[in-house]
Amino acid sequence: MSGIPAPDYDFVxxxxxxxxxxxxxxxxxxxxxxxxxxxVGADGGIDLKAATDxxxxxxxxxxxxxxxxxxxxxxxRSEAGKAAxxxxxxxxxVFVTSAELTxxxxxxxxxxxxxxxxxxEVYGRGWLNAVLAQHPDVERRHFKLxxxxxxxxxxxxxxxxxxxxxxxxxxxxxxxxxxVHHATCSVAExxxxxxxCVLLSGAPGAGKTxxxxxxxxxxxxxxxxxxVDPRTVDQWWAWLGDDTPTVFFFxxxxxxxxxxxxxxxxxxxxxxxxxxxxxEQQTGSTASKVLIMTSRAQVLQDTVRLSDASRxxxxxxxxxxxxxxxxxxxxxxxxxxxxxxxxxTNPQTRQxxxxxxxxxxxxxxxNCSPRLIEIVVQRSRTKSAxxxxxxxxxxxxxxxxxxxASFRALPSIDQQLLLTMSLMDSQLVEWREVVRxxxxxxxxxxxIDAAIERLNGSWITKGLHAGGQSLALADPSQRDFLIxxxxxxxxxMTSIIKNAVKFDDLIPVCRRGEAPELEFNxxxxxxxxxxxxxxxxxxxxxxxxxxxxxxxxxxxxxxxxAYGHFRELPSLVEALTLxxxxxxxxxxxxxxxxxxxxxxxxxxxxxxxxxDLDMTSTGPLAELVTELAATTESAxxxxxxxxxxxxxxxxxxxxxxxxxARHEPRxxxxxxxxxxxxxxxxxxxxxxxxxxxxxxxxxxxxxxADIDAHLARHINDYNPDDVxxxxxxxxxxxxxxxxxxxxxxxxxxVDEGKPALPAPRPAPPALLRPTPVTAPxxxxxASVAALFRSLGTSSVSGRT
Numbered sequence: 001m002s003g004i005p006a007p008d009y010d011f012v013x014x015x016x017x018x019x020x021x022x023x024x025x026x027x028x029x030x031x032x033x034x035x036x037x038x039x040v041g042a043d044g045g046i047d048l049k050a051a052t053d054x055x056x057x058x059x060x061x062x063x064x065x066x067x068x069x070x071x072x073x074x075x076x077r078s079e080a081g082k083a084a085x086x087x088x089x090x091x092x093x094v095f096v097t098s099a100e101l102t103x104x105x106x107x108x109x110x111x112x113x114x115x116x117x118x119x120x121e122v123y124g125r126g127w128l129n130a131v132l133a134q135h136p137d138v139e140r141r142h143f144k145l146x147x148x149x150x151x152x153x154x155x156x157x158x159x160x161x162x163x164x165x166x167x168x169x170x171x172x173x174x175x176x177x178x179x180v181h182h183a184t185c186s187v188a189e190x191x192x193x194x195x196x197c198v199l200l201s202g203a204p205g206a207g208k209t210x211x212x213x214x215x216x217x218x219x220x221x222x223x224x225x226x227x228v229d230p231r232t233v234d235q236w237w238a239w240l241g242d243d244t245p246t247v248f249f250f251x252x253x254x255x256x257x258x259x260x261x262x263x264x265x266x267x268x269x270x271x272x273x274x275x276x277x278x279x280e281q282q283t284g285s286t287a288s289k290v291l292i293m294t295s296r297a298q299v300l301q302d303t304v305r306l307s308d309a310s311r312x313x314x315x316x317x318x319x320x321x322x323x324x325x326x327x328x329x330x331x332x333x334x335x336x337x338x339x340x341x342x343x344x345t346n347p348q349t350r351q352x353x354x355x356x357x358x359x360x361x362x363x364x365x366x367n368c369s370p371r372l373i374e375i376v377v378q379r380s381r382t383k384s385a386x387x388x389x390x391x392x393x394x395x396x397x398x399x400x401x402x403x404x405a406s407f408r409a410l411p412s413i414d415q416q417l418l419l420t421m422s423l424m425d426s427q428l429v430e431w432r433e434v435v436r437x438x439x440x441x442x443x444x445x446x447x448i449d450a451a452i453e454r455l456n457g458s459w460i461t462k463g464l465h466a467g468g469q470s471l472a473l474a475d476p477s478q479r480d481f482l483i484x485x486x487x488x489x490x491x492x493m494t495s496i497i498k499n500a501v502k503f504d505d506l507i508p509v510c511r512r513g514e515a516p517e518l519e520f521n522x523x524x525x526x527x528x529x530x531x532x533x534x535x536x537x538x539x540x541x542x543x544x545x546x547x548x549x550x551x552x553x554x555x556x557x558x559x560x561x562a563y564g565h566f567r568e569l570p571s572l573v574e575a576l577t578l579x580x581x582x583x584x585x586x587x588x589x590x591x592x593x594x595x596x597x598x599x600x601x602x603x604x605x606x607x608x609x610x611x612d613l614d615m616t617s618t619g620p621l622a623e624l625v626t627e628l629a630a631t632t633e634s635a636x637x638x639x640x641x642x643x644x645x646x647x648x649x650x651x652x653x654x655x656x657x658x659x660x661a662r663h664e665p666r667x668x669x670x671x672x673x674x675x676x677x678x679x680x681x682x683x684x685x686x687x688x689x690x691x692x693x694x695x696x697x698x699x700x701x702x703x704x705a706d707i708d709a710h711l712a713r714h715i716n717d718y719n720p721d722d723v724x725x726x727x728x729x730x731x732x733x734x735x736x737x738x739x740x741x742x743x744x745x746x747x748x749x750v751d752e753g754k755p756a757l758p759a760p761r762p763a764p765p766a767l768l769r770p771t772p773v774t775a776p777x778x779x780x781x782a783s784v785a786a787l788f789r790s791l792g793t794s795s796v797s798g799r800t
Contacts, residue, residue: 007129011098012065013144013177015338017787019063021181022142023096024048026128027059029135035059048094055091058117065125067099069108076112076122083116093117100125143217144176172213175374178338182331184324185211189218191320196282197275197291199253199317201300202324205371205399205477208294209251211324215292219247224290236274240281245288248278253293254303254310256476268303272313279316297323327370333363333784339373341791343381344388352385354792359784362389365396371477375402403481406458413438414451418459419492420499421473422482423508428463428470439499483512487531490538497542503550503575506543509536510582541591544583548598551575569609570627576602577632577652584645599648606655615663616670618679622686628656629693660695668699675699676706679734680714683707684722687729696733704736712740720748 011019024035033050035057048059062075076095083093093116095109101124110122132139139145188211192198198215200208220226224247227239239246253271278291295303303310314321327335336359344350362368372395380391395402407415420437421429435448452471456462459478463470473479486493493509500506512532536543554572580599586592615621632653668675679697683690690696715723723730723745731738 007132007139007145009129009132009145010065010125011063011128011145014063014098014142015177015341016063016790017334017337018142018144019098020047020061022138022145023059023061023128025138025141026131026135027094027096029138030131031057033057052091056088057092057094058086058090059094059096062095062097062099065098067097069102069105072097072099072101072105072109072124073112076109080113080116090117092119092121095120095122096128097122097124098128140218140221141181143214143221144179146221172217174378175210175213176217177342178335178374179210179214180331180334180338181214182327184322184327185214188212188215188322191322192219192290192292195279195320196287196289197278197317197320198293199314199321200292200294200324201297201321203326203369204296204480205369206324207327207370208296208324210370212249212251212292212294216247216249219290236270237277240274240277240289243288246290248289248291250291250293252295252299252476254295254307255299256296256479268307269309272309275313275316329363330784332368332370332373333359334787335370336363336368336373336377337784337787339377340388340788343377344791346382349383349385349388350791353388354789358389359788362392362396365393367396367399369399371475372396372399372402375475375477399477400481400484403478407481407485410454411451413447414455414459416492416495417448417451418455418473418478419482419486419496421460421471422479422486423496423505428472431469431471433501434471436501437499437505439495483531487512487535490535493532493535494539494542497539497546500546500550502553503547506547506550507578509543510578537586540586544579544586544592547575547579547582548595551579551602569606569613569624570631572606572609573628573652573655574631576606577649580645580648580652594645594648603651603655607658610655610659610662613659613663615667618664618667618682619685621660621663621667622682622690625656625660625693625695626686626689628659629653629689632656656693657695660693661698664695664697665699668697668702675702676710680707680710681718683730683733684711684718684726687726687733691729691732696735704734707734708736708738708740711738712744715741715744715748720745724749 011022014022020037024037027033027048028035028050031050033052035048035050037048047061050057050059060079062072064071064075067075075097079095093113095113101109101122106122106124110120113120113122132145188198188200192215200211202208216226216228222245224245225239226247226249228249229251236248239248250271254268275291278289281287281289300314304314305311340353344353362373373392376392376395377388380388383391407418410418416438417434420434424434424437431448431452438448452460452462457474459474460471461474463472473482486496496509497506509532551572554568554575580594583592583594632649667678679702711718711723723741727738727742727745730741
């Protein structure tokens with residue numbers, strides 16, 4: 001794999017704590033002993049300690065990459081003076097420094113430590129690199145050694161496929177030095193190793209993406225191609241089917257801040273099928289295709305509750321689901337130290353931050369999270385120590401406001417651009433699509449380009465997708481803030497509504513007004529906790545009027561098109577159904593009544609579409625009526641028996657019956673003697689839905705007995721499990737007992753060691769059972785305190 005040289009590290013990228021943990025792991029692997037890490041700082045001459053049959057082995061770590069011989073000797077003499085404080089004499093004492101040692105310097109350092117133990121060993125940079133070559137697992141685990149902006153991360157970008165290439169690379173470069181390994185990282189690595197998949201879930205800012213990127217780096221280091229945030233389904237299967245070992249990374253796989261904000265109606269089914277394919281390919285440690293996913297906990301809950309396809313996929317991931325819970329106090333403390341150590345360069349500020357217990361208040365706060373620390377420290381790195389501490393404490397008290405002051409200082413065009421993006425796709429969106437939705441804002445290209453340049457790097461990132469410029473919000477927490485802002489700003493919300501370009505633009509707005517506690521028949525303005533309910537109450541008239549206008553813009557000329565273009569009809573039915581539904585939720589509000597003439601015209605247009613369709617097979621027809629039924633059923637409101645809009649919903653359902661009755665007889669007449677074969681294949685896939693709808697063949701010339709005989713003869717051409725699952729519904733639809741098919745099916749299933757009749761499907765669990773995570777033993781407060789004290793005496797190591 002390109003980009004990773006033989007070990008020749010200067011260890012500058014490691015913090016003092018990172019270096020100590022690295023030496024612990026390397027000595028443990030080399031000596032085949034278990035070294036324990038002790039507190040950093042005034043430690044009585046002990047950083048690491050291991051027990052042997054002959055006595056204790058003690059190691060002292062000095063992370064001084066640029067130290068000369070005299071500095072190393074001073075450190076060694078100092079440690080020799082501390083040896084009496086150990087209270088025992090070790091059988092072996094190991095002095096390890098990240099400095100480059102000459103043979104003479106090594107010998108003199110060993111002499112300075114004479115008498116500390118029966119055996120004294122001194123090792124410098126050269127020895128560390130030589131031994132590291134023998135332990136690649138240690139090198140892989142300590143990725144800070146080999147990740148650098150000019151080398152590994154850029155090589156990963158060149159070798160892989162990144163939807164948000166530059167922004168993702170910049171994020172990894174910015175954060176890898178600040179990374180702190182903890183127990184959940186190990187659990188996630190084990191899950192990916194054993195199962196080929198890992199799903200990381202947790203609260204916003206908990207560190208899910210950071211852990212995912214850590215795994216991404218490890219697998220890339222093994223030689224895997226990296227595919228990050230893929231968008232086009234066809235490409236997923238192309239990458240999955242080739243011979244190149246590949247790690248796929250789906251960040252916020254089911255939506256960034258809300259279920260289904262990923263911009264695709266069929267995303268849940270596509271992801272479910274992809275997960276199934278990845279799972280089926282696993283062959284233990286030889287897996288060549290692995291999948292990393294992240295999801296916010298609430299989005300995951302909604303996904304499992306609202307999507308059958310996603311629920312089944314998540315059930316398959318039960319053994320590799322790793323919740324990212326609140327990190328232990330010592331891990332949060334070390335993350336805070338890393339951010340401060342690498343971002344704050346002013347000597348006086350570092351000195352001021354090295355005293356006091358301010359970091360304890362920050363790390364122990366209930367709202368402390370990796371993302372909040374990252375944002376505030378990066379933004380305030382040039383401030384004085386009191387101002388930085390104040391910024392951290394203010395952000396902890398009101399996390400949503402960490403972006404407030406910055407947003408309010410922006411020009412109105414910048415604000416409108418950001419608010420528009422917050423409700424678009426949670427990944428990259430095309431520049432021109434954003435511009436189209438700015439409406440009344442002056443939208444000449446120079447003005448928009450100027451706004452983008454002002455926001456680039458702080459609020460948004462730019463990229464290339466499908467040959468054009470695309471934009472994305474730089475951080476999910478910004479999207480949280482913007483959506484929160486919209487929920488309390490009727491003026492901004494009205495502008496969003498009026499500037500919507502197509503019906504789908506307003507679905508995310510409406511969904512955020514639904515009550516999450518209603519699992520079925522969700523309503524727009526019912527009692528609930530979703531953000532937009534109250535602001536949409538104020539904007540209801542504008543919202544409903546715009547929904548009607550956008551519904552009218554759906555394309556309606558599909559006559560003569562081949563199958564595959566018929567999806568316009570379900571989309572139009574969904575738009576019309578949701579428009580009726582949203583009117584029904586506000587039917588008593590001023591201006592919220594559904595105009596009768598508008599609905600009559602829309603229904604007539606829909607009927608004309610059905611008339612013009614050119615159906616030549618029952619398969620596409622059955623799929624179409626199934627989609628139409630799903631649309632109207634999922635959008636049924638909870639209304640009283642006398643609600644004024646029950647009749648429109650009922651008339652929309654009549655479209656389903658009309659569609660079948662209009663096309664099925666014509667297909668049967670055109671098929672002639674081949675109709676039984678065509679219908680048999682259709683029934684295997686759609687009999688359940690046709691039975692539920694009460695739809696059946698209506699022509700007089702077809703023979704149910706012939707269908708039975710066809711299935712019995714050709715059942716090997718189909719999946720017997722599919723036939724077994726549908727057999728009752730097949731008989732219901734055609735009104736005939738399929739005795740030949742049942743007999744043949746029973747023999748096949750018994751031969752495969754399966755029950756002759758399909759067993760009842762078990763009730764699905766409410767949610768998957770996650771992999772338990774065992775927290776590591778907490779370090780003492782004194783250990784972390786020593787790290788912060790070192791700010792006053794150490795300079796910044798590595799990049800800032």
